[in-house]
Structures are given as structure tokens and as C-alpha cells.
Amino acid sequence: MKSLKKYWALMEDVLSGTFLVTGITLIFYETVMRFLFNSSKAWIGEVSIYLIIWGALFGIAVALRNKRHVQIDFLYDFLSPFYRRIVDLFSVSVGIIFCIFYIYYGGSLVMHNYQTGMSSMNASIPLWVVYLILPTSGILFCLRFIEQFIHAIRGEEINDDSTV
Amino acid sequence: ACSNDSAGKSEATNEGNGNNESTDDEIVIRFSHVAPPHNVKGLAAEKFAELVAEKTDNKVKVEVYDSGQLYGDGEELDAILSGNVEMIAPSMSKLVQLDPRWQFIDLPYLFKDKHHLRDFFTSETAQSLLESEQLVNNGLIGLGFWENGFINFTNSQRPISSPEDLEGLTFRVQSGQLIEAKYNTVGANTATIAWAEAYTALQQGVADGAEVTPDQMDVGSFYEVLDYLTLSNHGRIDYAVIMNKDFWDTIPEDLRGQVSEALVEASEYQWGIAEENNQTSLEKLIDEGMEVIEPSEADREQFVEAFQPVYEEYRDVITPEIIDGIRDLE
Amino acid sequence: MILLFSIFFILLLLRVPVAISLAVSSIIMLLQGNFNLDMFAHRMFSSLDSFTLMTIPGFVLAGVILAKGGITKYLIEAIRSWIAHLPGGLSVVAILACMFFASISGSSPATAAAVGAIMIPSMIKNNYSAKYSMGIVAAGGTLGILLPPSIALIMYGVIAQVSIGDLFIAGIIPGILLGLALVTVAIFFAWKNGYKSEGKSSWAERGKHSLKAIWGAFLPFIILGSIYSGVATPTEAAVISVFYALFVSVFIYKELLWKDVRPILVETINITSMIFLIIGAASLFSLYLTNEQIPQQLGQWIQDANMSKTLFFISTGILFFILGMFLDPISVIVITLPIFLPVLEVLDINSIHFAIVMTINIELAMITPPVGLNLFVVSSIARKKMGHAVQGVLPFMLVMVFVLIIIIAIPSISTWLPQFMK
Ligand code: NA
Numbered sequence: 001m002k003s004l005k006k007y008w009a010l011m012e013d014v015l016s017g018t019f020l021v022t023g024i025t026l027i028f029y030e031t032v033m034r035f036l037f038n039s040s041k042a043w044i045g046e047v048s049i050y051l052i053i054w055g056a057l058f059g060i061a062v063a064l065r066n067k068r069h070v071q072i073d074f075l076y077d078f079l080s081p082f083y084r085r086i087v088d089l090f091s092v093s094v095g096i097i098f099c100i101f102y103i104y105y106g107g108s109l110v111m112h113n114y115q116t117g118m119s120s121m122n123a124s125i126p127l128w129v130v131y132l133i134l135p136t137s138g139i140l141f142c143l144r145f146i147e148q149f150i151h152a153i154r155g156e157e158i159n160d161d162s163t164v
Numbered sequence: 165a166c167s168n169d170s171a172g173k174s175e176a177t178n179e180g181n182g183n184n185e186s187t188d189d190e191i192v193i194r195f196s197h198v199a200p201p202h203n204v205k206g207l208a209a210e211k212f213a214e215l216v217a218e219k220t221d222n223k224v225k226v227e228v229y230d231s232g233q234l235y236g237d238g239e240e241l242d243a244i245l246s247g248n249v250e251m252i253a254p255s256m257s258k259l260v261q262l263d264p265r266w267q268f269i270d271l272p273y274l275f276k277d278k279h280h281l282r283d284f285f286t287s288e289t290a291q292s293l294l295e296s297e298q299l300v301n302n303g304l305i306g307l308g309f310w311e312n313g314f315i316n317f318t319n320s321q322r323p324i325s326s327p328e329d330l331e332g333l334t335f336r337v338q339s340g341q342l343i344e345a346k347y348n349t350v351g352a353n354t355a356t357i358a359w360a361e362a363y364t365a366l367q368q369g370v371a372d373g374a375e376v377t378p379d380q381m382d383v384g385s386f387y388e389v390l391d392y393l394t395l396s397n398h399g400r401i402d403y404a405v406i407m408n409k410d411f412w413d414t415i416p417e418d419l420r421g422q423v424s425e426a427l428v429e430a431s432e433y434q435w436g437i438a439e440e441n442n443q444t445s446l447e448k449l450i451d452e453g454m455e456v457i458e459p460s461e462a463d464r465e466q467f468v469e470a471f472q473p474v475y476e477e478y479r480d481v482i483t484p485e486i487i488d489g490i491r492d493l494e
Numbered sequence: 495m496i497l498l499f500s501i502f503f504i505l506l507l508l509r510v511p512v513a514i515s516l517a518v519s520s521i522i523m524l525l526q527g528n529f530n531l532d533m534f535a536h537r538m539f540s541s542l543d544s545f546t547l548m549t550i551p552g553f554v555l556a557g558v559i560l561a562k563g564g565i566t567k568y569l570i571e572a573i574r575s576w577i578a579h580l581p582g583g584l585s586v587v588a589i590l591a592c593m594f595f596a597s598i599s600g601s602s603p604a605t606a607a608a609v610g611a612i613m614i615p616s617m618i619k620n621n622y623s624a625k626y627s628m629g630i631v632a633a634g635g636t637l638g639i640l641l642p643p644s645i646a647l648i649m650y651g652v653i654a655q656v657s658i659g660d661l662f663i664a665g666i667i668p669g670i671l672l673g674l675a676l677v678t679v680a681i682f683f684a685w686k687n688g689y690k691s692e693g694k695s696s697w698a699e700r701g702k703h704s705l706k707a708i709w710g711a712f713l714p715f716i717i718l719g720s721i722y723s724g725v726a727t728p729t730e731a732a733v734i735s736v737f738y739a740l741f742v743s744v745f746i747y748k749e750l751l752w753k754d755v756r757p758i759l760v761e762t763i764n765i766t767s768m769i770f771l772i773i774g775a776a777s778l779f780s781l782y783l784t785n786e787q788i789p790q791q792l793g794q795w796i797q798d799a800n801m802s803k804t805l806f807f808i809s810t811g812i813l814f815f816i817l818g819m820f821l822d823p824i825s826v827i828v829i830t831l832p833i834f835l836p837v838l839e840v841l842d843i844n845s846i847h848f849a850i851v852m853t854i855n856i857e858l859a860m861i862t863p864p865v866g867l868n869l870f871v872v873s874s875i876a877r878k879k880m881g882h883a884v885q886g887v888l889p890f891m892l893v894m895v896f897v898l899i900i901i902i903a904i905p906s907i908s909t910w911l912p913q914f915m916k
């Protein structure tokens with residue numbers, strides 16, 4: 001179980017990191033090419049945006065795992081452990097509800113674009129492929145919320161050190 | 165006022181879903197566009213709203229949402245597909261996402277002059293694009309065209325009067341593969357830069373030039389940072405007026421006819437002010453001290469010749485029917 | 495609108511993350527209005543689909559590399575060797591280091607964290623009070639979003655369709671002004687509290703430290719220079735700064751090793767993803783507001799009420815302050831700016847001027863409890879309660895308000911330089 005968790009976290013980091021780094025590197029490549037050889041390709045700009053968005057959206061699960069989505073402890077700090085647990089259960093449930101919407105509508109966007117056959121302006125990537133990140137990142141995000149939900153039920157406090 | 169507004173909208177949405185049990189209810193067309201209200205597109209949208217109210221005796225109401233306040237450039241197509249607005253007037257190149265044939269609008273020197281263009285607007289070729297399978301199957305229908313104008317080469321480096329003059333320059337473009345191919349054909353480059361960054365990019369030399377209409381040149385204050393303007397009239401920027409088809413079909417036929425009439429009148433008005441506006445802008449650009457280059461007929465032939473490979477490359481995608489259909493109107 | 499904000503704040507108080515609170519309250523409201531939610535996912539995606547926004551991960555990554563790869567450390571050592579022996583020297587070093595780091599990083603908490611990690615412990619060691627040390631770094635850190643590059647100004651530019659380059663340039667004079675004001679307060683307090691100074695460095699040491707730091711010192715010039723020489727757009731400049739910082743850290747300082755790669759990436763992902771989710775969620779929030787025509791109504795109302803510019807600046811200032819007590823800076827911008835943009839036109843307020851005013855307002859929010867990101871950062875570095883940091887930051891906050899008033903009153907402080915550069 002421990003090692004599964006470890007590898008799961010590694011997978012999240014690798015997915016997110018790879019897309020982010022590739023996107024940033026592609027922008028750098030494009031900048032250098034334009035500066036040195038006065039040559040540039042519109043598809044590179046578009047693909048790098050998609051790559052970075054993919055990385056960032058895979059990363060919402062990473063940020064949740066590391067408790068880095070900003071939360072407000074103003075009220076929480078005044079509560080007794082019992083009420084804290086109730087608040088934790090509530091906030092995590094809202095997170096799961098969000099994920100359900102996000103996955104469902106993300107999925108239906110993918111289906112819709114699959115049917116219409118729309119593709120991106122510059123690189124002609126089918127948009128349904130581009131939008132696949134929505135349901136996929138939603139599932140990863142949701143799994144982290146479910147993990148927190150189990151923690152909350154067991155009465156383990158969800159610690160927060162939300163600093164940027 | 166908020167609650168009234170949303171009530172109005174729910175009615176419209178119900179209409180959109182096919183709930184037209186009572187025609188006494190006001191039908192609401194939400195028309196979203198990204199131009200400012202005083203721009204030619206904005207004025208035409210208002211005109212259209214007035215005409216519709218007048219002709220349908222207020223049975224149909226057009227609510228205009230300008231400046232992309234509701235949906236931005238990248239999302240208005242999705243907004244109309246999902247029925248969250250009923251009407252949009254996007255730049256034609258946006259429709260390439262649904263139907264690659266619309267790339268015709270980016271072809272260099274396809275339209276000879278404004279008469280050629282207007283003939284196209286009412287042609288069967290145009291109809292085949294507006295009512296294409298690709299649009300209709302996605303629940304859309306094109307109702308007509310609005311103009312921005314002929315685009316010209318403008319830059320900060322040198323006067324351009326032949327294709328060779330383009331060589332080595334970098335042009336700021338919005339997006340589009342054909343446009344990139346076009347510049348590469350003559351040894352020039354493109355840089356994809358958003359409109360908001362275009363001025364700074366041109367000023368700082370990230371891009372040497374742009375292809376814009378006099379109106380855009382004026383609105384973007386490009387004349388402050390660019391010195392040379394070639395009246396090449398080598399391409400077009402225009403808009404397609406698009407309606408949600410499910411919604412359109414639920415409007416009772418008599419009212420639909422009246423709305424169509426209103427659109428025809430609004431379009432004629434729009435073409436008029438677009439042309440006038442470009443003329444005024446052009447005068448301003450000259451006043452501001454831009455060096456204007458008017459290519460001769462022979463120069464023009466050179467450009468047409470130089471860009472020929474683009475036609476060959478894109479003939480299959482845009483289809484011979486569209487390209488020849490437009491050429492035959494000349 | 496009231497219902498929307500009520501749901502939003504209740505969710506916030508019940509510890510739902512800001513982004514989720516924004517999204518869920520908007521979804522609830524949109525569902526009521528018979529809105530076709532099919533667009534919901536697309537809206538979130540398209541709100542991120544902008545080349546300009548890609549500046550954010552770039553500057554975030556550059557900032558993380560700076561802090562971990564030695565550049566910040568050597569810069570501070572250099573500044574220290576020159577002025578630490580003067581009265582209150584270390585506190586002045588802290589602020590100058592913040593100004594320098596701010597010219598490379600786009601984020602305030604990152605600035606406070608990088609400088610604070612080094613300066614807070616050394617100040618405490620030199621008998622500065624912990625409160626004061628925390629306060630000065632928290633306040634100095636706010637320069638992170640005023641001096642270019644700035645994530646706040648990028649966000650502003652994306653929403654208001656103003657050139658990021660112009661906004662960056664506009665932040666320079668107000669940023670220096672605010673930095674100098676903070677230095678003045680620091681010297682005053684050091685004098686009043688009789689803080690000792692460190693021993694004087696020799697010229698040889700100064701030379702050695704400066705030479706070592708010079709690689710990092712180039713960075714602000716590389717960033718602004720590449721934008722203003724036409725080599726790069728702001729997004730590209732951010733990426734250039736990433737690769738430059740990487741080059742210096744790996745090949746010159748040799749302080750970045752393979753084992754640092756994952757922590758650096760994870761830190762970048764944490765911040766970028768948090769911000770991106772907020773941007774996506776806030777786009778739903780503003781979708782509801784525009785659907786209800788709230789910005790237009792507000793504009794109309796302000797026009798009808800004949801509101802003066804002064805009153806507008808005061809009331810928005812108060813609003814930003816209140817929102818900023820609970821929200822992070824990006825949320826404040828993405829939620830309120832779409833509402834106020836039409837009003838700027840009505841009142842004929844220069845949007846670059848407003849950007850700078852708004853940024854300073856937001857800076858204040860970062861040092862006000864309960865959610866003050868800079869306060870979190872300094873209190874976790876010093877391992878003290880946040881309340882101590884609040885007490886320490888108070889005098890600096892007052893001087894920031896004073897500078898804010900001057901910047902509101904004299905628009906040309908913000909607008910002169912970008913115009914001059916044209
Ligand atoms: Na900065």
C-alpha cells in the first residue's frame with residue numbers, strides 16, 4: 001500500500017512535469033529558432049500552450065496531494081476536533097461534487113468534439129484529443145479527494161500549510 | 165433587473181429547446197460578438213436589433229452582447245453550439261475548425277475587388293458554405309456575411325512593391341496554416357501574436373509587419389510604429405453571421421422571414437459603413453505620414469504569380485468547387 | 495449576485511479550496527438560470543488557452559530555480575558585503591534583496607520565501623526582533639508583483655487586453671518608490687531600536703562577492719532587455735529566464751543536481767496548477783456575472799450616480815482590501831477586474847494606472863490576515879505565530895498605504911515611463 005502510494009505520486013509528478021517541461025522547452029526552442037534563423041512555426045506555439053495546460057491540469061491533483069490549493073482556516077481554527085472533522089468531510093465532499101461535474105462535462109466535451117470533428121487552428125490536432133485532459137485530470141483530482149475523504153472519516157486531520 | 169434578465173433568457177432557451185407553444189411570448193435572440201459597440205460590427209449588430217424589433221413588431225428581440233463580454237474569441241463557437249447564445253458573427257477563419265474549406269478566405273488575391281466579393285456573398289458557392297453539412301450537422305446555419313475589408317501589407321522595414329520585398333520579413337499573424345504557408349512561399353516568416361500584444365511586438369520588432377485592413381491599422385494605432393503601407397488588397401477579413409439552427413427552425417415562418425429581411429438590410433448597411441470606415445481610416449493613415457505604396461497592375465500580377473503555389477497546396481482541402489466557383493464570378 | 499457571493503463565502507469559510515468554491519458557487523447559480531452547462535468544461539479550458547498566460551509557469555519555474563540554485567544566495571551575499579555594516583544594514587539588505595529578486599520573479603510569496611529563508615535567520619541572529627524581521631520580509635516580498643515581471647500584471651493584461659510589456663514597464667517607478675519608502679521605514683526603526691550592524695567587509699571581499707553574483711544580476715536586464723529589444727514576447731522572456739537561471743545554476747554555480755529536479759518541478763507544478771485552477775474556476779464566476787449583465791449594470795449605476803474618480807478609487811480600494819483579507823491575489827483580479835473594466839471607460843481612468851493601483855492594493859492584501867500569503871511564508875520560516883508577523887508588518891503596511899495614495903493621486907508615476915518608452 002505504501003509503495004503503491006509512492007508510485008502513484010511519482011506517476012502524477014512525472015505526467016505533470018513532463019508535459020510542463022516539454023511545453024516550456026518548446027517555447028524556448030521556438031524563441032531561439034526565430035532569433036537565430038528568423039524562422040517560426042505557428043503550430044509550435046499552439047502545441048506548447050496545450051502541453052503546458054495538460055501539465056498544469058494533471059498538476060491539480062499534485063497540488064491537492066501537497067495541500068497547496070489555497071484554503072481559509074479562519075473559522076476552522078476556532079473549531080473543536082469534532083466539528084473540524086465535519087467541516088473536513090463537507091469540504092472534501094464539495095471537492096468530489098466538483099470533480100463529478102468536471103469529469104462529466106469534460107467527457108461530454110470530448111464526445112461532442114469527437115462527433116463534430118473539430119480540430120485546432122494551427123496544428124490541426126483533433127480537439128477531442130486536446131480536451132481529453134479534462135476528464136483525465138478530473139479523475140486523478142477526484143482520487144485525491146477520495147483519499148482525503150477516507151482520512152476525514154477515519155478522523156485523521158487534514159493538515160494545511162497552504163503557502164505559495 | 166437581474167431576475168428579469170434571467171427570466172428573459174430562460175424563455176429564449178426554452179424556445180431553443182423547441183418549446184414554442186405560444187408565439188405571443190417574445191422570442192429572444194442572444195447575439196454575442198467580440199467587437200466594441202462603436203465598431204462597424206457593433207453598429208451593424210445594433211442596427212439589426214432595431215430592424216428586427218421594427219419588422220416583427222417586437223415579437224422577436226435581439227439582445228446584443230458586445231466586446232466579448234459574454235464569450236471571447238475562442239469560445240463563441242462553442243457557446244452557439246451548446247445553445248448558450250443564438251447568434252454570433254465570427255471571423256470566417258474561425259469556421260475552419262468545423263469545415264476546412266473556409267480557408268478560402270485566407271487565399272491571397274482570390275477576390276479582385278469589392279464587386280467580386282459582393283457577387284460571391286449572394287452566390288450559390290457561398291450558400292453551399294453557409295448551409296454545408298459540416299455546419300448543419302453541428303446545429304448551425306450561416307445566414308450571411310459582414311465585412312471588415314481588404315488587407316494590406318504593412319511593415320517597418322521597407323516599401324513593399326514586389327514579392328521579393330517580402331523576403332526575410334516577419335509578419336504578425338493571428339493564426340492559420342494557410343497564412344503561414346503563404347508567407348513561407350515568398351521567403352517571409354510569421355509570428356503568431358495575439359491582437360493585444362501586436363502593437364508592442366511591432367514596436368519592438370518581434371514582428372516587422374502585419375497584414376491588416378485600414379480599419380484594424382487605425383484601431384490598433386499601428387501607424388505609430390510602422391512606416392510603410394502597400395495597398396496590396398491581397399486578401400480579406402470578413403465575418404460570417406451564424407445562427408443556432410435548432411433555434412432558427414423553431415421561429416415561426418413568418419417571423420423568420422422578417423428576421424431574414426432585417427438581416428439583409430442590416431448587412432447592406434454594414435457593408436456601407438465598413439467601406440466608409442476603411443476609407444476614413446486610410447485617409448488618417450496617410451495624414452499620419454505613412455508612406456503609401458500603390459502597386460501597379462503589373463506588380464499585382466507578380467504577387468499573384470508568386471503566391472500560386474499556395475493555391476496548389478490547398479486546392480484539395482478548400483476544394484476546386486469553392487475556388488473555381490469564386491473565380492468564375494470574377 | 496448576492497446569492498452567488500453568499501454561497502461562495504460560505505464554502506470558503508467551510509474550508510473548501512478557493513478554486514472549488516468559485517466553481518461550485520458558479521455552477522449552482524448557472525444551473526438555476528437554465529444555462530446549458532455543456533460549456534462549463536470548455537470555458538475552463540479556453541480561459542487557460544492563451545499564449546500570454548504561459549508566462550506564469552515560466553516565471554514560476556525561473557523563481558524556483560533561482561531560490562534553489564544559488565543565484566539568490568550569492569546576490570544577497572553581494573548586497574550584504576556592501577551595506578550590512580551601515581546602521582540597520584541588514585534590514586536594508588533584506589529590502590534591496592527583495593527588490594532584486596522581485597525583478598526576476600513574478601510572485602510575491604516566492605520573493606518573500608527566497609529572501610526570507612536567508613535573511614530572517616540572519617537578522618534574528620544579529621539581535622533583530624523576530625517580529626520586525628518577519629514584517630520587513632513580508633512587506634518587501636510584496637514588491638514581487640509590482641516590479642516586473644509580475645504574475646498579477648500578466649493576469650491584468652490578459653483580462654483587460656493591455657500589453658504586458660507596457661504594464662511591466664509601468665510597475666518600475668512605483669516599485670522603486672515603494673522600495674525606497676520601505677528602506678526609509680527600515681532605517682528609522684533600526685535607528686530607534688538601536689539595531690547593531692555587521693562588521694564591514696573588505697574591498698577584496700566585496701569584489702569577490704560581486705563578481706560571483708554578477709551572473710544573477712544580469713537576469714533582470716535579460717528579462718526586460720529581451721522584451722524591449724524585440725527578441726522576445728513576455729512569454730518567451732519568461733522561458734529565456736528559466737534557461738538562463740538553469741545554465742547559471744548548473745554550469746557556473748554547480749549547485750543544482752539531479753536530485754533537485756523533482757522538488758523543483760513539483761514546486762512549480764504546485765504553484766502553477768493552483769493558479770491555473772483558480773483562473774479556470776473564476777472564468778465560470780465571471781461567466782455568470784456577465785450573463786446577468788452585472789458589470790454593465792454597475793457601470794450604468796456609477797455613471798448615473800455621477801461617481802467621482804476619487805470615490806471610485808477609494809471604494810475599489812476598500813473592496814480589494816476586504817476581498818484580499820480572504821482571497822489570494824490572482825482570485826481578486828480574476829473575480830473583480832471583469833466587473834470594473836467597463837467602469838474604467840465610463841470614468842475615463844487609464845487602465846495602466848488602474849493596474850498599478852490595483853496591484854498595490856493586492857500587495858496590501860498579501861500582508862493582511864487571515865489569508866496573507868506573505869504572512870504564511872515568513873511565519874513558517876521563522877517558526878512563529880502568524881500574529882507576530884502581523885504586528886511586525888503593520889508599520890510597513892501604513893507606509894504602503896501612504897505610497898498608494900500618492901500613486902492614485904499622481905497617475906503619471908505609473909503612466910509616464912511606458913509612454914516615454916514609445
Ligand atoms: Na516581479
Ligand code: NA
Nearest residue numbers: 818819859865
Ligand atoms: Na489577505
